[in-house]
Amino acid sequence: xxxxxxxxxxxxxxxxxxxxxxxxxxxxxxxxxxxxxxxxxxxxxxxxxxxxxxxxxxxxxxxxxxxxxxxxxxxxxxxxxxxxxxxxxxxxxxxxxxxxxxxxxxxxxxxxxxxxxxxxxxxxxxxxxxxxxxxxxxxxxxxxxxxxxxxxxxxxxxxxxxxxxxxxxxxxxxxxxxxxxxxxxxxxxxxxxxxxxxxxxxxxxxxxxxxxxxxxxxxxxxxxxxxxxxxxxxxxxxxxxxxxxxxxxxxxxxxxxxxxxxxxxxxxxxxxxxxxxxxxxxxxxxxxxxxxxxxxxxxxxxxxxxxxxxxxxxxxxxxx
Amino acid sequence: xxxxxxxxxxxxxxxxxxxxxxxxxxxxxxxxxxxxxxxxxxxxxxxxxxxxxxxxxxxxxxxxxxxxxxxxxxxxxxxxxxxxxxxxxxxxxxxxxxxxxxxxxxxxxxxxxxxxxxxxxxxxxxxxxxxxxxxxxxxxxxxxxxxxxxxxxxxxxxxxxxxxxxxxxxxxxxxxxxxxxxxxxx
Numbered sequence: 001x002x003x004x005x006x007x008x009x010x011x012x013x014x015x016x017x018x019x020x021x022x023x024x025x026x027x028x029x030x031x032x033x034x035x036x037x038x039x040x041x042x043x044x045x046x047x048x049x050x051x052x053x054x055x056x057x058x059x060x061x062x063x064x065x066x067x068x069x070x071x072x073x074x075x076x077x078x079x080x081x082x083x084x085x086x087x088x089x090x091x092x093x094x095x096x097x098x099x100x101x102x103x104x105x106x107x108x109x110x111x112x113x114x115x116x117x118x119x120x121x122x123x124x125x126x127x128x129x130x131x132x133x134x135x136x137x138x139x140x141x142x143x144x145x146x147x148x149x150x151x152x153x154x155x156x157x158x159x160x161x162x163x164x165x166x167x168x169x170x171x172x173x174x175x176x177x178x179x180x181x182x183x184x185x186x187x188x189x190x191x192x193x194x195x196x197x198x199x200x201x202x203x204x205x206x207x208x209x210x211x212x213x214x215x216x217x218x219x220x221x222x223x224x225x226x227x228x229x230x231x232x233x234x235x236x237x238x239x240x241x242x243x244x245x246x247x248x249x250x251x252x253x254x255x256x257x258x259x260x261x262x263x264x265x266x267x268x269x270x271x272x273x274x275x276x277x278x279x280x281x282x283x284x285x286x287x288x289x290x291x292x293x294x295x296x297x298x299x300x301x302x303x304x305x306x307x308x309x310x311x312x313x314x315x316x317x318x319x320x
Numbered sequence: 321x322x323x324x325x326x327x328x329x330x331x332x333x334x335x336x337x338x339x340x341x342x343x344x345x346x347x348x349x350x351x352x353x354x355x356x357x358x359x360x361x362x363x364x365x366x367x368x369x370x371x372x373x374x375x376x377x378x379x380x381x382x383x384x385x386x387x388x389x390x391x392x393x394x395x396x397x398x399x400x401x402x403x404x405x406x407x408x409x410x411x412x413x414x415x416x417x418x419x420x421x422x423x424x425x426x427x428x429x430x431x432x433x434x435x436x437x438x439x440x441x442x443x444x445x446x447x448x449x450x451x452x453x454x455x456x457x458x459x460x461x462x463x464x465x466x467x468x469x470x471x472x473x474x475x476x477x478x479x480x481x482x483x484x485x486x487x488x489x490x491x492x493x494x495x496x497x498x499x500x501x502x503x504x505x506x
Contacts, residue, residue, distance in 0.1 A: 032339060034343070035338070035339050035341075035343055036335045036336075036338045036339045037338065038338060038341070038343050038344065038345075039343055039345060040343050040345045040347070043347055281332060281335060281336065282332070284335045285328075285331040285332045285334070285335045286328065286331060
């Protein structure tokens with residue numbers, strides 16, 4: 001009985017984090033992007049600098065009509081937002097927040113599960129694109145599939161590098177095995193992982209599948225109301241997931257300058273929001289990559305870099 | 321061609337610098353705008369100064385000033401015959417036609433028209449933009465006092481003339497004192 005109670009409590013905590021952290025990151029994006037562009041951003045919802053803007057947006061989306069195009073494949077059209085969103089929820093279940101088992105489910109193959117479920121996101125993209133009966137959505141979806149399939153490889157290779165370094169696939173185990181000098185050793189892998197992660201969540205400069213100026217909104221052009229909100233939530237949840245994974249795999253997770261186990265969760269959150277800030281920063285600073293540039297960067301820069309990192313990790317691992 | 325990735329780093333630095341700066345945006349209407357002293361908001365009428373000379377109405381390029389008047393006979397004691405004065409009956413400005421050029425204010429020789437910085441007089445009906453003299457008078461209370469002279473500007477002609485006269489007076493006094501002193505020695 002206590003085992004079930006603890007399990008339910010952990011899952012509820014992970015679900016709560018899944019619903020709140022993306023809102024915080026979304027709010028951070030609204031304000032940081034606004035000030036980087038000389039604007040104020042949200043100022044009214046919530047009265048103090050618009051802290052409740054994302055909640056107001058949620059209420060707005062709930063009120064909107066959910067329109068399904070006449071020629072759309074209705075069941076696939078309706079399931080696509082859920083398929084896009086659920087993988088990130090599953091990642092939240094295995095992301096460790098702090099030491100001493102502060103994780104919903106400390107799987108021994110946590111990293112393997114993370115890479116597998118993140119790969120499912122491409123299915124949601126293709127479902128939305130194909131079922132929309134819209135040529136621009138289809139173009140966006142096919143672009144998204146090409147991008148996700150391409151960047152999956154450096155994503156997995158860089159993760160394999162840090163897993164080899166730690167000698168385990170367990171995410172808490174990787175944090176336990178982490179050493180500060182890994183910041184130098186695994187720096188290329190961290191760079192590859194972060195960039196490939198940006199492409200996985202289709203954030204600028206890797207937002208070719210969305211491409212407002214060319215494809216309206218890419219694969220979710222035809223989505224309105226709550227389904228559109230799900231795609232938006234998937235985007236922000238993706239930021240939290242990529243930031244969390246980068247923190248856990250390459251930045252030492254809950255490890256801070258002071259060895260105080262009580263504030264491990266705080267260190268994890270600080271690092272996650274710092275990486276999320278970098279994601280937002282990159283969005284404001286760089287234009288969108290063209291399709292050929294995007295694929296070229298993946299196969300000619302990231303993949304060789306990840307492979308070289310694997311070789312380096314293997315050599316250092318054998319030497320020590 | 322500099323370091324590879326130098327342009328990317330420069331872009332990131334620019335956006336970070338912009339983040340550290342305060343946005344120039346003011347949240348109107350919560351934050352009232354800081355208007356300069358000579359803002360052209362709405363035209364105010366000082367009715368007592370108006371002599372119905374019709375210069376403003378005539379010079380207005382949009383013909384949006386409407387003036388009506390009648391003549392009254394004023395009996396002055398000791399005068400050979402009675403005098404006639406123009407009495408103002410109506411003074412209206414149609415702000416739906418006005419283009420805020422300010423010619424009427426410049427051309428008025430009796431300072432009856434002023435610029436008020438108030439600009440929030442939008443109406444739901446365009447006919448309500450015709451401001452009669454009572455409403456133009458209400459704007460008069462919002463006219464700011466004239467701004468102070470520029471400390472580095474050219475001094476006023478009156479001040480220059482007064483200073484010059486004072487200097488001449490002092491020179492004459494000095495000369496007379498010197499003559500008295502010489503006469504006293506002898």
